[in-house]
Amino acid sequence: MTKRYLTEHNVDFEEHNINEQPQYVDYLKKRGFMAVPVVDVDGKQAFSGFRPDQLQSIAG
Incomplete structure (x- = not known):
């Protein structure tokens, strides 16, 4: 799901x-x-699992 979201x-x-x-x-x-x-994104804390809240901050 993480890969799909990205x-x-x-x-x-x-x-x-x-x-x-x-x-x-x-x-x-x-x-x-x-x-x-x-x-793991430069400038952000790495996380594991499907985390839509965190992914949203990456996607902007």
Whole structure:
């Protein structure tokens, strides 16, 4: 749902799929995340899960 929201609101993003790029699992765990998706935007606090309120602030 997060990916769909970003796409529908024309927000460019880079996707890292942990099934295809397992090295990101350790990266996310080190940052304290235990669930995906994780949204990490420069200048904002990263968050996990489908968070329409946070996504809206990114989409503007």
